[in-house]
Amino acid sequence: MSETATKQKHSFQTEVKQLLHLMVHSLYSNKEIFLRELISNAADAADKLRFKALKDNSLYGDDSELAIRVTTDKDAKTLTISDNGIGMTEKEVINNLGTIAKSGTADFLQQLTGDQKKDSKLIGQFGVGFYSAFIVADKVTVTTRGAGAGINEAVIWESAGDGEFTIEQTEKETRGTDITLHLKEGEEEFLEELRLRNIIGKYSDHISLPVEMHKMVSDDDADKTPEFEAVNKATALWTRAKADISDEEYQEFYKHISHDFQEPLTWSHNQVEGTQEYTSLLYIPSKAPFDLWNRDRVRGVKLYVQRVFIMDDAEQFLPVYLRFVRGLLDSNDLPLNVSREILQDSKVTQSLRNATVSRILKMLEQLAKKDKEKYQQFWDEFGQVLKEGTGEDFANKEKIAKLFRFSSTHNDEKAQTVSLDDYIERMKPEQEKIYYIATDSFLAAKNSPHLEIFRKKGIEVLLMHDRIDEWTISHLNEYEGKQFVSVTQGDLNLGNLEDAEDKKAQEKASEEHKDFVERVKSALGDKVADVKVTMRLTDTPACIVAGEGEMPLQMVKMLQAAGQNVPDVKPVFEINPEHALIDLIEKEQSDEQFSEWVDVLFDQALLAEQGQLDDPASFASKLNKLLLKLAH
Numbered sequence: 001m002s003e004t005a006t007k008q009k010h011s012f013q014t015e016v017k018q019l020l021h022l023m024v025h026s027l028y029s030n031k032e033i034f035l036r037e038l039i040s041n042a043a044d045a046a047d048k049l050r051f052k053a054l055k056d057n058s059l060y061g062d063d064s065e066l067a068i069r070v071t072t073d074k075d076a077k078t079l080t081i082s083d084n085g086i087g088m089t090e091k092e093v094i095n096n097l098g099t100i101a102k103s104g105t106a107d108f109l110q111q112l113t114g115d116q117k118k119d120s121k122l123i124g125q126f127g128v129g130f131y132s133a134f135i136v137a138d139k140v141t142v143t144t145r146g147a148g149a150g151i152n153e154a155v156i157w158e159s160a161g162d163g164e165f166t167i168e169q170t171e172k173e174t175r176g177t178d179i180t181l182h183l184k185e186g187e188e189e190f191l192e193e194l195r196l197r198n199i200i201g202k203y204s205d206h207i208s209l210p211v212e213m214h215k216m217v218s219d220d221d222a223d224k225t226p227e228f229e230a231v232n233k234a235t236a237l238w239t240r241a242k243a244d245i246s247d248e249e250y251q252e253f254y255k256h257i258s259h260d261f262q263e264p265l266t267w268s269h270n271q272v273e274g275t276q277e278y279t280s281l282l283y284i285p286s287k288a289p290f291d292l293w294n295r296d297r298v299r300g301v302k303l304y305v306q307r308v309f310i311m312d313d314a315e316q317f318l319p320v321y322l323r324f325v326r327g328l329l330d331s332n333d334l335p336l337n338v339s340r341e342i343l344q345d346s347k348v349t350q351s352l353r354n355a356t357v358s359r360i361l362k363m364l365e366q367l368a369k370k371d372k373e374k375y376q377q378f379w380d381e382f383g384q385v386l387k388e389g390t391g392e393d394f395a396n397k398e399k400i401a402k403l404f405r406f407s408s409t410h411n412d413e414k415a416q417t418v419s420l421d422d423y424i425e426r427m428k429p430e431q432e433k434i435y436y437i438a439t440d441s442f443l444a445a446k447n448s449p450h451l452e453i454f455r456k457k458g459i460e461v462l463l464m465h466d467r468i469d470e471w472t473i474s475h476l477n478e479y480e481g482k483q484f485v486s487v488t489q490g491d492l493n494l495g496n497l498e499d500a501e502d503k504k505a506q507e508k509a510s511e512e513h514k515d516f517v518e519r520v521k522s523a524l525g526d527k528v529a530d531v532k533v534t535m536r537l538t539d540t541p542a543c544i545v546a547g548e549g550e551m552p553l554q555m556v557k558m559l560q561a562a563g564q565n566v567p568d569v570k571p572v573f574e575i576n577p578e579h580a581l582i583d584l585i586e587k588e589q590s591d592e593q594f595s596e597w598v599d600v601l602f603d604q605a606l607l608a609e610q611g612q613l614d615d616p617a618s619f620a621s622k623l624n625k626l627l628l629k630l631a632h
């Protein structure tokens with residue numbers, strides 16, 4: 001059979017084409033990272049083989065010294081990264097190097113604008129990987145033979161990165177994968193021995209596998225068969241003493257395990273001996289990945305047992321609300337033959353998980369103390385995910401809440417910078433509760449009429465405007481023994497913050513306007529649960545609040561938006577008799593006109609609270625009618 005007869009042409013999945021284009025254009029200034037990515041993949045392939053060989057030692061054949069080799073051919077202008085790891089079958093090659101398996105990729109790539117600057121930020125949310133080879137190569141050839149496969153069961157994958165690749169059967173003497181980059185014009189620096197040694201040292205000192213290159217030889221020895229030598233330190237970073245590891249090494253290792261090209265925000269390395277023996281190395285990324293909101297996305301840490309790689313994404317060790325954490329655990333207490341099923345029921349898993357969660361919360365607390373700016377960056381990226389924690393991790397809810405940041409009337413800024421500890425520190429001596437308002441947007445919160453009395457009395461209120469807030473607070477309930485109270489909820493009881501005079505004035509006003517309140521009640525009929533004289537408002541004529549013990553209005557909205565059946569909750573309508581408009585309405589003799597006024601006021605209050613009305617057109621026409629009357 002001729003060579004071409006066995007060559008099959010395949011098209012890349014559309015997403016791969018887009019990603020390739022994006023990667024080549026946006027990562028060019030960082031081009032040497034391709035080598036880190038290819039070496040990382042080769043090291044992963046060795047890890048996978050080691051793991052498989054735990055059950056079937058024969059997979060090693062006569063070649064159990066796992067290593068990565070980097071070679072060059074100056075005449076052909078090629079650079080080859082070879083490993084004797086797990087290799088790939090034909091099917092695996094087509095799947096792994098022709099498609100992207102991450103769910104949500106297509107949607108993510110839809111956001112591409114064609115503007116290189118904006119788009120290059122997006123790639124950071126995605127992870128780099130094999131395709132980065134095309135940053136410096138105009139053709140890539142992958143020759144691979146799976147562990148356990150015969151010499152003639154190898155496959156050649158080849159592509160110019162232009163939308164297609166070919167697959168061809170071939171023979172390969174050794175197990176594993178050779179990736180050959182046919183370098184683009186101008187990329188000859190990647191043929192230079194010293195330059196390569198330099199990059200490999202930087203990127204690969206911390207991986208446990210030796211990365212080898214030809215020994216440098218003098219001209220006299222040039223025709224002898226070249227020998228190889230390791231050019232990296234080849235010690236797994238997490239096994240080294242903490243004091244001997246530099247920040248740069250920790251950062252490089254993060255990039256190696258996460259395929260992220262940005263620096264991590266912070267990390268925590270723990271080597272624990274005693275009843276439990278394990279090492280954990282946990283990182284907080286600086287940017288959220290594109291699929292952070294997908295609660296089912298793969299998450300978790302890499303699991304090693306006694307330094308042997310066992311699995312990626314061991315989700316048993318991380319709760320969902322910490323799904324942004326990357327890193328690894330290396331346990332001495334789990335068996336080498338551990339599987340996901342065994343992990344599920346293991347006591348060791350449970351205690352490792354508890355320890356890991358504690359470490360992460362502690363690391364974040366320390367970051368908040370040590371570096372406010374970095375912590376703020378963390379909060380802006382991942383705060384909303386952390387807010388899921390009060391519902392998911394009851395035992396740690398106080399610790400999680402300590403990490404929360406909110407907007408607040410303290411500075412009236414949208415940025416969420418105020419911690420609950422800050423709030424408590426500023427509480428008035430006689431204040432017992434933490435006051436908050438939860439709405440859909442920062443402006444709705446900041447300008448809410450419910451805040452008027454608090455502003456007048458100088459009491460701080462937390463301005464919550466993330467969708468999840470009301471839910472988070474409902475699980476938290478209190479912090480440091482101080483109950484959360486929504487300023488839009490029920491009878492406003494300011495406790496000790498209310499002075500005797502306020503109370504008296506309130507009672508007096510209620511008494512004086514009793515008839516008016518009744519008249520409003522009958523005008524609104526069953527639209528409201530009750531009508532009351534307010535004590536929250538100073539500058540606004542009226543507002544609505546949720547009845548005492550009723551579900552908060554914001555929660556009702558959230559559940560409705562999530563498509564849940566929520567019983568119809570009627571609000572309480574509060575009026576401010578001090579307001580000139582209320583005074584005017586109170587004097588209105590015509591029942592018809594009175595009713596129109598009340599309807600408009602009520603709809604206005606609903607609008608201020610909910611941002612929308614069931615029947616906005618009627619509201620507009622009633623309002624216009626009243627305006628016309630006033631104009632005459």
Ligand SMILES: Nc1ncnc2c1ncn2[C@@H]1O[C@H](COP(=O)(O)OP(=O)(O)OP(=O)(O)O)[C@@H](O)[C@H]1O
Binds near residue numbers: 128
């Ligand atoms: N040297 C290799 N040996 C064996 N398999 C490989 C090798 N290089 C790549 N692969 C396979 O190809 C897949 C795709 O690699 P790629 O670098 O694009 O993504 P990834 O490493 O899985 O994920 P990401 O880079 O997005 O975190 C790998 O998951 C692996 O299965």
